[in-house]
Amino acid sequence: MxxxxxxxxxxxxxxxxxxxxxxxxxxxxxxxxxxxxxxxxxxxxxxxxxxxxxxxxxxxxxxxxxxxxxxxxxxxxxxxxxxxxxEGIPKPTFNRVWNEIDLLENWVQEGSRLWLKHPWGWVHWDMPSGFDLNKTHPALLHLALEVLLSPWVKKTKKWSVEERQPGKHHSLSYSGGIDSTAAMLLMPDDTILAYHERNFTSMLNHSLPHSTFAAIQERTNRKVLSIPSNHEKIRTNHNLQTGFSTANASAVHLILLADYLDLASIAFGTPIDNTWLAKGAKYRHFPSSYYWTYWSKKFKLAGLRYLLPINHISEAGALSVCKQSKLSDVVNSCLRGYDGHWCGGCWKCFHKNGPLGRDFNPQSKEFTTFLNAPHLRTAQHALWALKVQDLEHLAPHLKPHIAEDLDWWQQAYPIGLELIDEPLRSHIRSRTEDYLQWMDKPYTLETIDLDV
Ligand SMILES: [Zn+2]
Known part of the structure; x- marks a missing residue:
């Protein structure tokens, strides 16, 4: 003792x-x-x-x-x-604590920078000049809080304010990749394109999207609005890697700018693989899914139509649309590229760049690991990508799942048009027909249930 x-x-x-x-x-x-x-x-x-x-x-x-x-x-x-x-992430010049009673008090504007105080720190967006937080509808600010914080702050899901009236313009959350470029090509030409730009040092390189945007402007005279932000850092407070808090956080810049840009809708480049197929492997009736019913209702409260203009085409269909467009040589989904070139070894290079006839190394570490993982990512599309590149011999365990005929995977599913209201539906139908054939009945897609 x-x-x-x-x-x-x-x-x-x-x-x-x-x-x-x-x-x-x-x-x-x-x-x-x-x-x-x-x-x-x-x-x-x-x-x-x-x-x-x-x-x-x-x-x-x-x-x-x-x-x-x-x-x-x-x-x-x-x-x-x-x-x-x-990483060069700025801090506000003032101090404030997280307000869990009045959630909207956590938004603060300083010049053209919009700050959000969250329970674990700050994140920000660098907005175009003229953006005014005070002229931004409370429903938009609540929706933005929900897509950013709801996995950890359940209270952000419960909000009831006066419904925002829709504006005039369509917009697209644009990444410069294959799927969102296909969405851009199917949407009307006056759709506002806005890119979320990760503004801190990271593995992801932005030189590829920016060269794509320069080419789009040169060839089509359309500008891509780029909004720098670090909101992908929020997740890192919960032992998760940098990334979007929820799928819809990828468009939070457009939610916040909806009054400034007078928006009626926000479109996402989400293909069949993530709509009518669950995890890219099993057919589901998407219109009755919780995801669709919940989020289309929530966006409507903020005066925004939730648009999925490529829900009726697969990743292979999106590739085909881009390949036939005048942007075929500049779109790229590889996030590891540098100096305007794709990496040639990642999973996206396998299933997006390879089928476009671009260099891909089938001996790469990431490809080999993912190919032999217990669950095949983007399953139906990966099987198609193996087949069209004659790489089936690299995955004997997947051979029994690769059908003789996979041409339907590049065609459009007409039922998907029902998720889009008129008059946009007719426009998307007609643009789709410029690029793709329709799937034949009975739809093979509706039988897909891959156990890979
Ligand atoms: Zn790559």
Missing amino acids: LISAIRRWRIRRLYNAGEWKSSQELAEKELGRKNHRFATDIILRSMYNQSRWEDVIAFAKQYPEADTNRYVSKSHRRVSEKIEAA
Whole structure:
């Protein structure tokens, strides 16, 4: 008893004298003994005071009972601040705490920058000049909060404000990839195109989309509005990789700009693979899916039609549309490209660039890993891509699933048009017929149930 008290006194004396390295070393000898609890606290504080935040986090993983220590959460905060500073992510010039009572109070405008305070920090959008938060309908701000935060802040799903009246223009959440370019080609020519630009250092390179946008402007005289933002960082507070909080967060820039741009709709380049097929592998009646009924209703409350102008064509159909267009040489879905060239080794290069006749390396690590994974990604489309590139021998286990005739996969599913209201429906039908044939009845698509 007395001895352990003396040891505690020695450690505390070193700690209080600022001898953190020594206090930590001595405390480590107490782990698993009578002074364990005391020792973990001293170790965490000592490491924190030496700015060794990553070590604090690693220690808390090893000793989960220490995870509630406030120095652990402080370290998480410091690590993400360090990453944000290294990535050039700005911070607001003012301070504010997350307001969970009045959710709309978390939106703040500073010049042309729109800030959102969320429970774990800040994110921002650099808006076009003339954007005014005060002239943005509350329904749009609520919808934006829901697509960004609902996985973690359930309260953002419950909002009731006066319904916004629709504006005049169609818009498309445009990425420069194959699917959204096919959507652009099927939509009316005056559809507003807006790109979400990740504005921090990351593995994803933006040089490919920007060269695509330059070509679109040169050849079609259409501009792509680019909105820089770091909102893909929100997920990283929940041990997830940088990315969209929800599928619809990919269009949050258009939701926020809907009054500024006077929007009546937001379109997404979502093909059959993610609508009429669940996980690209099993047919479902999409109009009765929770996804469609829930989100089309929510967008309507914000005066926006939820448009899926390529829900009736597959990724192969989208490839065919792009291939026949005057943009065939510039569209690209590879996110790892550099200097205007695709990487030639990723999964997207396999199923999008390969079928377009572009270089693809079937020995690449990512392709081999995904091909042999327990569940095949974008299954129906991947089987088609293997067949059209004569790569079936690389996946003997998939051969039984590859049908003799897969031509239907490049054709359009007329039932999908029913998700689009007139007069847009007639326009999409006619544009579709410029590029593709319709699938024949009975529809093979409706029998798809792949167990791969
Ligand atoms: Zn690639």
